[in-house]
Amino acid sequence: MTNSKRATISFSIMALMLMIVGFGQSWNVALTIINLCLISAVMSMGLNMQWGYAGLFNAGVMASTAIGGLTAVLISYSPVTKAWSVGGTSLTATLISLLVTIIAGVLVWKKMPKGSKRSWSMTAVVLTGYGFMRFFYEQATSAIEAVDPAKTGFLGGLGLPILFSWLAGGVAAAGLAWLIGRIALGLRSDYFAIATLGISEIMISILKNEDWLSRGVKNVTGLERPVPYEVDLQQTEWFINMVHWIYGTAEDGSPASAAALREAMQLSAGVVVKLCYSALFIVVVLIILGLATRALNSPWGRMMRAIRDNETAASAMGKDIISRHRQVFIIGSAVIGISGAMLTTLDGQFTPGSYIPLRFTFLIWVMVIIGGSGNNLGAIIGAFITWFVWIEAEPASIWLVSNLDIFLAETSPLRLHLQEVAPHMRMILMGLILVLVLRFSPKGILPEKAPDHY
Amino acid sequence: MDYSTDLLNALVLITNYVLIPSISYGSQLALGAVGVTLVFGILRFANFAHGEMMAFGTMATIFITWWFQSMGVSMGVFPTALLALPFAILITTLLAVVIDRSIFSFYRTSKSPPVTFVVASVGVMFMLNGLVRILIGTDEIIFRDGQKFLIKAGAFKKMTGLSEGLALKQTQVLTFVLAVIAVMALFWFLQRTRTGKAMRAFSDNEDLALLSGINPERVVLVTWVIAASLATLAGVLYGLDKSFKPMVYFHLLLPIFAAAIVGGIGQPLGAILGGYVVAFSEITATYAFKKFIKYISHGDFAPEGLTQFLTTEYKFAVSFLILVLVLLVRPTGLLRGKVL
Numbered sequence: 001m002t003n004s005k006r007a008t009i010s011f012s013i014m015a016l017m018l019m020i021v022g023f024g025q026s027w028n029v030a031l032t033i034i035n036l037c038l039i040s041a042v043m044s045m046g047l048n049m050q051w052g053y054a055g056l057f058n059a060g061v062m063a064s065t066a067i068g069g070l071t072a073v074l075i076s077y078s079p080v081t082k083a084w085s086v087g088g089t090s091l092t093a094t095l096i097s098l099l100v101t102i103i104a105g106v107l108v109w110k111k112m113p114k115g116s117k118r119s120w121s122m123t124a125v126v127l128t129g130y131g132f133m134r135f136f137y138e139q140a141t142s143a144i145e146a147v148d149p150a151k152t153g154f155l156g157g158l159g160l161p162i163l164f165s166w167l168a169g170g171v172a173a174a175g176l177a178w179l180i181g182r183i184a185l186g187l188r189s190d191y192f193a194i195a196t197l198g199i200s201e202i203m204i205s206i207l208k209n210e211d212w213l214s215r216g217v218k219n220v221t222g223l224e225r226p227v228p229y230e231v232d233l234q235q236t237e238w239f240i241n242m243v244h245w246i247y248g249t250a251e252d253g254s255p256a257s258a259a260a261l262r263e264a265m266q267l268s269a270g271v272v273v274k275l276c277y278s279a280l281f282i283v284v285v286l287i288i289l290g291l292a293t294r295a296l297n298s299p300w301g302r303m304m305r306a307i308r309d310n311e312t313a314a315s316a317m318g319k320d321i322i323s324r325h326r327q328v329f330i331i332g333s334a335v336i337g338i339s340g341a342m343l344t345t346l347d348g349q350f351t352p353g354s355y356i357p358l359r360f361t362f363l364i365w366v367m368v369i370i371g372g373s374g375n376n377l378g379a380i381i382g383a384f385i386t387w388f389v390w391i392e393a394e395p396a397s398i399w400l401v402s403n404l405d406i407f408l409a410e411t412s413p414l415r416l417h418l419q420e421v422a423p424h425m426r427m428i429l430m431g432l433i434l435v436l437v438l439r440f441s442p443k444g445i446l447p448e449k450a451p452d453h454y
Numbered sequence: 455m456d457y458s459t460d461l462l463n464a465l466v467l468i469t470n471y472v473l474i475p476s477i478s479y480g481s482q483l484a485l486g487a488v489g490v491t492l493v494f495g496i497l498r499f500a501n502f503a504h505g506e507m508m509a510f511g512t513m514a515t516i517f518i519t520w521w522f523q524s525m526g527v528s529m530g531v532f533p534t535a536l537l538a539l540p541f542a543i544l545i546t547t548l549l550a551v552v553i554d555r556s557i558f559s560f561y562r563t564s565k566s567p568p569v570t571f572v573v574a575s576v577g578v579m580f581m582l583n584g585l586v587r588i589l590i591g592t593d594e595i596i597f598r599d600g601q602k603f604l605i606k607a608g609a610f611k612k613m614t615g616l617s618e619g620l621a622l623k624q625t626q627v628l629t630f631v632l633a634v635i636a637v638m639a640l641f642w643f644l645q646r647t648r649t650g651k652a653m654r655a656f657s658d659n660e661d662l663a664l665l666s667g668i669n670p671e672r673v674v675l676v677t678w679v680i681a682a683s684l685a686t687l688a689g690v691l692y693g694l695d696k697s698f699k700p701m702v703y704f705h706l707l708l709p710i711f712a713a714a715i716v717g718g719i720g721q722p723l724g725a726i727l728g729g730y731v732v733a734f735s736e737i738t739a740t741y742a743f744k745k746f747i748k749y750i751s752h753g754d755f756a757p758e759g760l761t762q763f764l765t766t767e768y769k770f771a772v773s774f775l776i777l778v779l780v781l782l783v784r785p786t787g788l789l790r791g792k793v794l
Contacts, residue, residue, distance in 0.1 A: 055569070057569055057572065183778055183782075184778075187781060189568065189569045189572070190494075190499060190500035190568060190569075190572060191500075191715065191781065193500065193502075193572060194500060194708075194711045194712075194715070194777070195774075195777065195778065195781070197707075197708065197711075198708050198711075198712070198770065198773075198774035198777060198778075199774070201705075201708060201770045201774070202768075202770055202771045202774055205767050205768055205770055205771065208767065209765065209767045209768070357704070358580070358583065358704075362576050362579070362580065365573070365576060366576075366577075366580075369573060417591070420591065421587060421588045421589075421591055424583075424584045424587035424588050424592075425584065425588065426584070427580050427581070427583050427584025427585075427587065428580070428581050428584035428585060428588070429584075430577075430580045430584075431577045431578065431579070431580030431581030431582075431583075431584065432577075432581060434573070434574075434576065434577035434580065435557055435574060435577035435578070435581070438570070438573060438574055438577065439557070439560060442570075
C-alpha cells in the first residue's frame with residue numbers, strides 16, 4: 001500500500017471515530033478532543049523533527065511545553081504595576097549581579113593561568129556573586145509576593161494579545177533549547193535523554209516555586225481569549241439567528257420550548273467557541289506541516305537524515321554534527337513551545353502542577369513512534385490516535401467495569417476498587433500500544449518515505 | 455554554656471539532619487543505581503522503567519505484608535515487610551524476566567540500536583505505572599510496623615544534657631545494614647562465582663565473552679534477577695523509611711540515573727559511591743544551616759535567613775547539577791566507567 005493511500009485510510013478512520021464520539025457522546029466532547037489532538041499534533045511534529053529527522057532522544061519535551069505556557073501568561077496577563085514598583089529595583093539588581101558574576105567568572109576563566117589559583121578565584125567569584133544575588137532576590141521576591149497574594153502576588157505580564165504569545169512561546173522555547181543544547185548535546189543518546197529529562201523536571205520545579213514569576217502552584221487563571229466568550233455569544237444577533245435557523249423557530253412561547261431553546265443556545269455557544277479554536281489551531285498545524293515537509297524534502301532534510309543514519313559518514317563529508325543537532329533541536333523545541341502556548345491559551349489558565357512527564361513528554365513520544373517517525377503526516381495521525389485513545393480509554397474502561405454485573409455484585413469491594421482505578425487503564429493501554437508498534441511495525445502507521453528526486 | 459557544648463550541639467545537629475538521612479537515602483539510591491548500572495553494563499541501555507520496577511516490588515511487598523498481618527504473623531520489633539520481602543523479590547524477578555523475554559529479547563536478537571531499547575523501556579514504564587496504580591491505587595500507604603525509633607530525640611537530650619536531640623529511626627539502621635549486606639553479597643557474587651565472572655567478562659567485551667563460550671541469555675537472565683531484587687529492596691527500604699506513593703518512584707529515577715552516571719556507568723562500586731554523593735549533596739544543599747552557624751560561632755553570629763543554599767523543592771536540581779558537572783568535567787564518572 002502506498003503512503004498516500006495509508007494516509008487517506010487512517011485519517012478517514014480517525015474522522016469516523018471522532019464522528020462517532022460527536023453523535024454518540026456530544027459534539028462538545030468531540031471538539032474538545034479534536035482541539036487537543038491538534039495541539040498534540042504540533043507537539044509531535046516538533047518532536048518528530050528532533051527524533052524523526054535527526055535521531056535525538058529528547059526526554060524533555062515537557063520543558064518546551066511549559067515555557068511556552070509560561071510565555072502565554074507573560075505576554076497576555078496585564079502587568080501588575082504595584083509589584084513592579086515594589087520589587088522592580090531589587091529584581092533588576094539581582095539580574096545585574098547575575099550578569100556581573102557571569103562576566104567576572106568568564107574573565108577569570110579566560111585570563112588567569114590554569115591552576116589552583118584560578119580555581120580558588122573562580123570559587124570566590126561564584127560565592128560572592130551568589131551572595132549578592134540571593135540578597136537582592138529575597139528582597140525582590142518577598143516584596144512582589146506580598147502584593148495582594150490572593151489575586152496576583154506576581155509580576156504579571158505585558159498585556160499584549162495572547163495570540164502573539166504563540167510566536168513568543170516558540171522563541172522562548174528556542175532560547176531554552178539553545179541553553180539545553182549547550183549543556184547536553186554531544187552526549188550519547190541515553191545520556192542526552194537523562195539530561196533533558198532532568199532539565200525538564202527542574203524547569204517545572206522552577207515554575208512551581210518561583211511565585212513572583214508564575215504564581216507557582218496558585219496558578220494563573222482567567223487568561224485573555226482570542227475567541228469570543230460563550231456568554232457574549234449568546235447575546236449577539238447572528239448567533240441567535242443561527243441557532244433559530246438550525247433548531248427551527250418553532251417557538252410557541254411555552255416554557256418547555258423556551259428551556260429547550262436555552263439549552264440549544266448554550267450547547268451551540270460551546271460548539272462555536274471550540275470551532276473558533278479549532279480553526280486557529282488548524283491554521284497553525286497547516287503552516288507548520290507545510291514548512292516541515294518542505295524542510296524535510298530540501299537538501300537540509302537530506303543532510304539531517306544522513307547525519308541520523310550515519311554520523312561518521314556525515315562528518316567525513318564535512319558536516320558539523322553537533323551544530324546541526326543543535327539547530328534541529330532548537331527548531332523542534334520552538335515548535336513544541338508554540339504548542340505549549342496554544343495549550344495554555346485553550347485552557348485559559350496556567351497550572352504548573354499539571355505538568356507531568358508521562359503526559360507531556362512520554363505520551364508525545366508514543367504519538368511520534370506509532371505515527372511513524374520521520375513522517376510529518378505520521379506525527380499528526382499519531383497525535384490524533386494517541387490522544388483519542390488517551391481520552392476515550394477512561395470512559396471505555398469505566399463502561400466495562402460497570403458492565404461487570406454478571407460477575408460482581410454492585411457493592412463488592414473489588415468492583416468499587418476497579419471503578420476507582422479504571423482511569424489508569426489508559427497507562428497500560430498506551431504502554432501496550434507503544435510496545436506492540438515498536439515490535440511489529442517499528443516504522444509506524446505512515447512510514448518514512450525517502451523523497452523521489454534523489 | 456561553654457564553647458565545647460556548642461560544638462557538640464552543632465555536631466549532633468548535623469548528624470541528625472544531614473548525616474543520618476544522607477546515609478539512609480544514599481543507601482536506597484545506591485541500591486537502585488547498582489541495578490541501573492548493571493542493566494547498562496550488560497544490556498547497554500538506560501532502563502527508564504527501573505523506577506516503576508521499584509514501585510512494583512514495593513507494592514508486592516505491601517500486599518504480602520497485609521496478608522501476613524491478617525494472619526497475625528509478625529516479626530516483633532522488626533517490620534513485617536522484611537518477612538514479605540523475599541516473596542516480593544521472587545515476584546518482581548519473575549516479572550522482570552517475563553518482560554525481558556516478551557519485549558527486550560527480540561531487540562537483542564535483531565541487534566537493535568540502544569535507543570530502541572530505551573523507547574521499549576518507556577513502553578514498559580507506562581505499563582508498570584498503570585499496573586501498580588490499578589492494583590494498589592494512588593494513595594499514600596504507610597506499611598511500617600514494629601518499633602519506630604532506636605534512639606528518641608527526647609531521650610537523647612535527657613541522656614546527654616545537650617539541647618539538640620538525636621533521633622535514630624529503626625528503618626534508617628535497617629536500610630544501611632541491609633544495603634551493606636546486599637552489596638557485599640553482590641560483590642562476592644561478581645568476583646568469586648563463575649556466573650559473576652561471566653557477567654563481568656560480558657560487560658567488558660561482549661564478543662570475547664561469546665567466543666569463550668559464555669551463554670549470553672544466562673548472563674542477561676542473571677542480570678535481570680539481580681536488578682529486580684535490588685530494585686525491590688531499594689523500593690521497600692525507601693517505602694519503609696518514608697511512605698509508599700506510586701508517583702514518588704518515577705521521580706527517584708533522576709537521582710538514581712545521576713548516581714549511576716556520577717559513579718561511572720557500568721561500575722557497581724561507582725554506583726554506590728554515586729548514590730551517597732548524590733544523597734549527601736541533595737540534603738546538604740537543601741539544609742538550613744541557620745542553627746548550625748549559631749552554635750559554631752558560639753552565638754556571636756546568627757544569620758537572619760535560613761542560610762539554605764536551595765529550597766527543598768529544588769532537590770532534583772542538585773542531583774542534576776552534579777550529573778552535568780560530572781558529564782562535563784569527567785565524562786567517564788568518578789570510577790572510570792565505560793567511555794561513552
